[in-house]
Amino acid sequence: xKRDYMNRDAFSSSTTGSCTSSTGKAKMWPxxxxxELFAALGYKVKPSDMASxxxxxxxxxxxxxxxxxxELASDTVHYNPSDLSSWLQSMISGLNPxxxxxxxxxxxxxSSTITSVDNSFDFGSDLISIPGKAVYPTTQHPPPPPQAxxxxxxxxxxxxxxxxxxxxSISTESARxxxxxxxxxxxxxxxxxxxxxxxxxxxxxxxxxxxxxKNIGFLAVSQPGxxxxxxxxxxxxxxxxxxxxxxxxxxxxxxxxDLLQMHFYETCPYIKFAHFTANQAxxxxxxxxxxxxxxxFSMQQGMQWPALLQALALRPGGPPSFRLTGVGPPSHDxxxxxxxxxxxxxxxxxxVNVEFEYRGFVANTLADLDASMFDVREGETVAVNSxxxxxxxxxxxxxxxxxxxxxxxxxxxxxxxVEQEANHNGDVFLDRFTESLHYYSTLFDSLESCGxxxxxxxxxxxxxxxxxxxxxxxxxxxxxxxACEGVDRVERHETLGQWRTRFGSAGFDPVHLGSNAYKQxxxxxxxxxxxxxxxxxxNNGCLMLGWHTRPxxxxxxxxxx
Amino acid sequence: xALANVFEKRANKFCINDNMDVLIEILKRLDDRSxxxxxxVCRLWCGLTRNDSLWEHLCFRHLSPPQEGVRTVVxxxxxxxxxxxxxxxPVLSRLRVGGAAAELERRVWTRxxxxxxxxxxxxxxxxxxxxxxxxxxxxxxDSAAPPSSLMFLCKAVNV
Numbered sequence: 202x203k204r205d206y207m208n209r210d211a212f213s214s215s216t217t218g219s220c221t222s223s224t225g226k227a228k229m230w231p232x233x234x235x236x237e238l239f240a241a242l243g244y245k246v247k248p249s250d251m252a253s254x255x256x257x258x259x260x261x262x263x264x265x266x267x268x269x270x271x272e273l274a275s276d277t278v279h280y281n282p283s284d285l286s287s288w289l290q291s292m293i294s295g296l297n298p299x300x301x302x303x304x305x306x307x308x309x310x311x312s313s314t315i316t317s318v319d320n321s322f323d324f325g326s327d328l329i330s331i332p333g334k335a336v337y338p339t340t341q342h343p344p345p346p347p348q349a350x351x352x353x354x355x356x357x358x359x360x361x362x363x364x365x366x367x368x369x370s371i372s373t374e375s376a377r378x379x380x381x382x383x384x385x386x387x388x389x390x391x392x393x394x395x396x397x398x399x400x401x402x403x404x405x406x407x408x409x410x411x412x413x414x415k416n417i418g419f420l421a422v423s424q425p426g427x428x429x430x431x432x433x434x435x436x437x438x439x440x441x442x443x444x445x446x447x448x449x450x451x452x453x454x455x456x457x458x459d460l461l462q463m464h465f466y467e468t469c470p471y472i473k474f475a476h477f478t479a480n481q482a483x484x485x486x487x488x489x490x491x492x493x494x495x496x497x498f499s500m501q502q503g504m505q506w507p508a509l510l511q512a513l514a515l516r517p518g519g520p521p522s523f524r525l526t527g528v529g530p531p532s533h534d535x536x537x538x539x540x541x542x543x544x545x546x547x548x549x550x551x552x553v554n555v556e557f558e559y560r561g562f563v564a565n566t567l568a569d570l571d572a573s574m575f576d577v578r579e580g581e582t583v584a585v586n587s588x589x590x591x592x593x594x595x596x597x598x599x600x601x602x603x604x605x606x607x608x609x610x611x612x613x614x615x616x617x618x619v620e621q622e623a624n625h626n627g628d629v630f631l632d633r634f635t636e637s638l639h640y641y642s643t644l645f646d647s648l649e650s651c652g653x654x655x656x657x658x659x660x661x662x663x664x665x666x667x668x669x670x671x672x673x674x675x676x677x678x679x680x681x682x683x684a685c686e687g688v689d690r691v692e693r694h695e696t697l698g699q700w701r702t703r704f705g706s707a708g709f710d711p712v713h714l715g716s717n718a719y720k721q722x723x724x725x726x727x728x729x730x731x732x733x734x735x736x737x738x739x740n741n742g743c744l745m746l747g748w749h750t751r752p753x754x755x756x757x758x759x760x761x762x
Numbered sequence: 763x764a765l766a767n768v769f770e771k772r773a774n775k776f777c778i779n780d781n782m783d784v785l786i787e788i789l790k791r792l793d794d795r796s797x798x799x800x801x802x803v804c805r806l807w808c809g810l811t812r813n814d815s816l817w818e819h820l821c822f823r824h825l826s827p828p829q830e831g832v833r834t835v836v837x838x839x840x841x842x843x844x845x846x847x848x849x850x851x852p853v854l855s856r857l858r859v860g861g862a863a864a865e866l867e868r869r870v871w872t873r874x875x876x877x878x879x880x881x882x883x884x885x886x887x888x889x890x891x892x893x894x895x896x897x898x899x900x901x902x903x904d905s906a907a908p909p910s911s912l913m914f915l916c917k918a919v920n921v
Contacts (some may be wrong), residue, residue, distance in 0.1 A: 507888040508882075508884055511880055551886055554835075717874070728853060
């Protein structure tokens with residue numbers, strides 16, 4: 202009671218955050234005003250709860266006394282920080298019979314059980330902020346029964362090296378409080394700290410967020426491989442958000458972005474998958490046509506088109522006359538990047554004997570385009586292609602509708618779209634954070650299996666550099682999703698379902714990607730080392746590439762209604 | 763006397779190098795490794811084994827009928843020998859994990875495998891000749907940097 206008073210006085214400004222708890226599961230949002238003295242010990246208790254906490258302690262003692270467990274009560278030292286209030290509650294309610302006491306006695310696990318019923322990985326249900334200096338107690342009680350404690354992984358089962366939490370039994374040897382260095386435990390704490398930091402940012406509690414972000418770096422170091430990298434990138438992004446050091450607009454640095462994307466292209470199959478499946482759809486749509494025109498919104502290095510040119514060159518009946526219009530951002534050095542790419546493709550086309558014509562358009566954003574610019578000629582069959590270029594349009598209201606209208610006006614026989622399969626465009630920051638944490642963890646996991654090592658037969662250059670560059674490429678996306686807002690936040694990924702609705706209302710009908718595309722994609726993936734981790738899935742005519750059970754990118758094709 | 767006999771025997775002895783067509787017929791039936799070994803025998807054999815039509819045969823001997831126009835394209839993109847080494851062999855061996863090496867020879871291509879190999883080959887050409895040649899994106903790489911988009915084919919498969 203005395204302490205209670207002391208702490209109440211110590212508080213200057215305090216906002217009592219809402220504290221929700223659900224029955225059967227301890228749940229506490231780390232609120233702003235935590236008791237400082239308790240926090241030093243590692244407990245997180247709101248001052249407003251102080252009285253009830255004290256009351257509960259008294260209650261608990263009484264109950265324990267009654268059950269003749271006083272010897273245990275005296276041996277009890279600290280229990281894990283954070284959830285003091287509701288833990289006490291659960292102890293009181295769970296004291297009879299004894300086994301439940303055991304299960305309730307380990308509040309860290311009790312309150313950190315991530316519910317396994319829903320399919321989404323519900324980080325948000327458990328927001329225990331664990332300060333790095335927290336005293337992590339070990340209990341004398343036997344390890345809790347596994348079925349009550351298992352932190353189930355979500356339906357996205359990643360391989361053990363990645364973001365998988367399994368509950369190990371906590372050592373019960375010593376009663377003295379020790380800082381746990383077990384890497385798995387640290388992994389859990391790392392994720393929790395990330396989530397808590399995001400939560401703090403969401404609630405605009407920047408002091409707390411700052412403290413937590415420092416801890417993340419500390420915890421991240423102990424992790425192996427993918428987890429460490431992901432945590433580092435997310436920590437950096439959070440730090441940028443907290444300190445308002447927003448990253449430079451990525452659009453300005455197109456040459457570097459292109460370079461990074463090339464390395465990403467080389468290291469893992471995602472972009473290749475995108476190209477091959479889109480090409481297959483376009484090839485099928487062009488069957489029997491003699492004059493074809495492809496409009497590419499994602500020109501970059503033009504890596505998609507050699508394969509299509511070759512396929513057209515070898516198609517039965519001979520190649521059509523092929524016209525390509527490439528759209529790209531302005532380049533900031535004095536080279537005309539788009540024209541160079543066009544020229545190289547022209548050379549290739551000449552090599553394989555395909556009549557080729559090229560035009561490049563520079564545009565800051567796709568919304569600047571107009572149907573009349575493309576000069577669609579009589580008798581031409583048009584296809585429009587976009588690889589990862591539609592989601593940035595969602596940053597400006599009305600842009601996507603305008604672009605789809607323009608595409609509609611071009612009357613294409615097919616529109617091929619490849620986008621990331623994730624919802625990183627929610628309104629709530631925390632949801633975006635959670636989603637992207639999971640998405641990029643999976644991506645980094647897959648990179649781990651692609652990358653470096655594995656002596657190349659006959660070729661000296663090992664792709665460690667590729668791997669690192671790919672990680673930087675992804676890291677920039679992470680930074681954009683987490684740290685930026687408004688017009689700057691261009692990585693506004695949406696799920697296939699959301700895109701379907703959009704295309705539907707813009708006057709497009711889905712085209713089923715055939716079995717050829719599926720087979721080719723499967724074969725392509727089988728060629729990759731670590732290929733057994735990749736999965737091609739068919740989803741209502743669209744193809745999705747994923748890592749284990751988590752789909753990561755989706756290819757879809759559309760035609761006019 | 764004995765020497766004359768030897769010379770006589772020599773005169774009647776069949777020398778494969780005098781019968782190039784037979785030699786080529788034999789070489790056509792070899793697998794890639796044997797062709798490599800054959801190339802080490804002498805300069806004549808080395809020249810013969812580098813002949814692209816041998817490799818064409820190796821690539822497509824089980825595919826019937828050979829697709830029209832493929833030859834022009836393949837030759838333009840770098841030739842059958844390169845196609846085999848860079849694409850066909852890795853594709854076949856990867857897609858037949860666990861199969862014995864000898865199986866590769868008797869293996870019949872599927873249409874999809876052919877298409878995939880050709881596509882990859884074309885991408886390889888584009889990258890190697892057109893992008894790489896222009897001083898592409900290899901940071902600090904040696905001037906003879908291999909085509910990188912097919913790098914993944916070079917890595918050992920995790921079996």
